[in-house]
Amino acid sequence: MTHSMAQPMIQLLAEGGVTAPSLPLIHATLFVSVVLFSIGMIGFLTRRNMIMMFLCTELMLQAACLAFVAFGRLHMDVSGQVMVIFVLTVAAAEAALALGLVVLLYRKKETLSSEAWSELREDVK
Amino acid sequence: MTPYALYAAGLIGAIGLYLLMRPSDTPGGTQTRILGTLIGLAGVAFMFVEVLSRASAYTLSDGSPLSTAFGGMPVPSVILGMAAIAAATRMVTHQKPVYAALYFILVVVSTAGLFLTLQAEFMAFALIIVYAGAILITYMFVLMLAHQSPSSPDIGSGWGGDVEGGTRYDRVPREPFVAVLIGFGVLASLSHAYFVDNAQLQVKPSDAAVATANADLWHSLETMPRRLKAEVKRVVPDMVGEPIAVDGQLIQVRDGKATVRVMVGDQPRDVTLPDTAQPTNTQEVGLALVSSFPASLELASVILLMAMFGAVVLARKQIEIGEDERRDAAGMRRLSVEDPEMVRDAARGGRS
Numbered sequence: 391m392t393h394s395m396a397q398p399m400i401q402l403l404a405e406g407g408v409t410a411p412s413l414p415l416i417h418a419t420l421f422v423s424v425v426l427f428s429i430g431m432i433g434f435l436t437r438r439n440m441i442m443m444f445l446c447t448e449l450m451l452q453a454a455c456l457a458f459v460a461f462g463r464l465h466m467d468v469s470g471q472v473m474v475i476f477v478l479t480v481a482a483a484e485a486a487l488a489l490g491l492v493v494l495l496y497r498k499k500e501t502l503s504s505e506a507w508s509e510l511r512e513d514v515k
Numbered sequence: 516m517t518p519y520a521l522y523a524a525g526l527i528g529a530i531g532l533y534l535l536m537r538p539s540d541t542p543g544g545t546q547t548r549i550l551g552t553l554i555g556l557a558g559v560a561f562m563f564v565e566v567l568s569r570a571s572a573y574t575l576s577d578g579s580p581l582s583t584a585f586g587g588m589p590v591p592s593v594i595l596g597m598a599a600i601a602a603a604t605r606m607v608t609h610q611k612p613v614y615a616a617l618y619f620i621l622v623v624v625s626t627a628g629l630f631l632t633l634q635a636e637f638m639a640f641a642l643i644i645v646y647a648g649a650i651l652i653t654y655m656f657v658l659m660l661a662h663q664s665p666s667s668p669d670i671g672s673g674w675g676g677d678v679e680g681g682t683r684y685d686r687v688p689r690e691p692f693v694a695v696l697i698g699f700g701v702l703a704s705l706s707h708a709y710f711v712d713n714a715q716l717q718v719k720p721s722d723a724a725v726a727t728a729n730a731d732l733w734h735s736l737e738t739m740p741r742r743l744k745a746e747v748k749r750v751v752p753d754m755v756g757e758p759i760a761v762d763g764q765l766i767q768v769r770d771g772k773a774t775v776r777v778m779v780g781d782q783p784r785d786v787t788l789p790d791t792a793q794p795t796n797t798q799e800v801g802l803a804l805v806s807s808f809p810a811s812l813e814l815a816s817v818i819l820l821m822a823m824f825g826a827v828v829l830a831r832k833q834i835e836i837g838e839d840e841r842r843d844a845a846g847m848r849r850l851s852v853e854d855p856e857m858v859r860d861a862a863r864g865g866r867s
Contacts, residue, residue, distance in 0.1 A: 411723075416570075432607060434694055466728035
């Protein structure tokens with residue numbers, strides 16, 4: 391018991407060197423990642439604004455990044471963090487292209503509502 | 516321990532989010548939103564407690580409980596996680612897109628804080644710089660660019676003429692019940708996959724695994740010869756030449772301590788490196804990026820290049836090339852319709 395009391399309650403930064411991960415820390419982070427992903431998905435389904443829909447996919451990407459880093463910490467492997475770099479790359483490319491498309495669509499119909507383009511779907515009989 | 520408490524807490528959170536999605540300008544909307552905030556907060560807090568109690572209930576291989584072995588609960592993670600979840604909820608339910616984008620920046624900052632607790636310092640600051648600094652600014656630009664004019668038919672229709680409240684499609688969510696149901700399904704199945712019967716997440720890495728990871732980190736210093744030499748020189752200023760390999764390795768790791776053999780005068784000597792000589796997180800990430808994932812790095816650059824081309828092509832103003840412009844380019848006379856005499860000439864099929 392004295393051993394556990396000697397450890398600091400709040401330890402934000404490690405002193406260096408590889409240490410074993412704390413399982414409650416990993417679980418808490420994974421839980422946040424799960425909730426962020428679900429909220430992002432709900433947002434993608436409910437928002438009608440095209441820009442907001444893309445922003446919600448960015449939220450889901452954030453959740454995935456968090457899970458990558460948490461699992462990397464669990465296995466004491468830096469590859470998880472390298473994956474986040476690639477996710478950032480894809481997110482930046484996606485933002486540039488998707489926003490360019492949104493601006494084009496906005497010029498055509500003067501609205502950001504995704505339902506303005508619902509005629510693109512197949513006829514429902 | 517049954518996982519039903521976890522799902523029940525998730526359901527409470529989902530109900531809270533559903534109530535939060537009611538537009539505030541419907542009758543009783545504000546009260547519904549306040550109620551939704553409280554219920555959602557309770558649900559998320561309940562889930563947090565459930566996850567953490569499950570995590571600390573796992574025991575080590577020698578039977579001692581984890582919570583005493585790891586010095587208590589991850590307090591910073593819980594605070595940052597709650598901030599991230601609250602900001603994400605506000606982002607999804609906010610009626611003005613610009614504010615929603617600002618709340619997303621709050622999510623990014625909280626996530627960066629969580630990265631810090633996971634010892635990913637480089638990624639934490641890269642996330643803030645790239646996401647909050649670059650990507651979100653692009654979003655803000657487009658939101659401002661596509662701002663709805665007050666005369667737009669989208670404004671003010673629906674409930675009341677509250678122009679300040681934003682456009683109708685931002686105020687009224689689409690199919691909130693179905694969406695929350697699907698979101699709850701995702702939440703429950705992901706929670707099940709992570710927190711129920713997941714052997715990988717219940718076993719703390721062994722001391723041997725930690726020692727191996729530590730030794731790997733020390734050995735990665737061998738790929739940075741200049742830094743290695745500088746670190747050795749800091750301990751032994753009068754070293755001669757380069758570090759000498761023993762059994763094909765420049766660095767020997769024993770009991771977490773790294774030693775390097777160097778020549779001092781004409782005698783070989785084993786020098787123990789200080790802990791500060793270990794590669795930092797940034798060096799680790801950089802090394803892994805170029806040594807383990809070189810092909811992915813090249814592909815990422817191709818993706819960025821293609822995105823740049825695509826953005827330029829999309830943003831370019833489309834110029835209609837009509838018959839007149841084509842005739843100009845070919846050095847021919849225009850078939851202008853502005854001159855009535857020429858139209859008559861053209862109709863007669865005459866030359867002029």
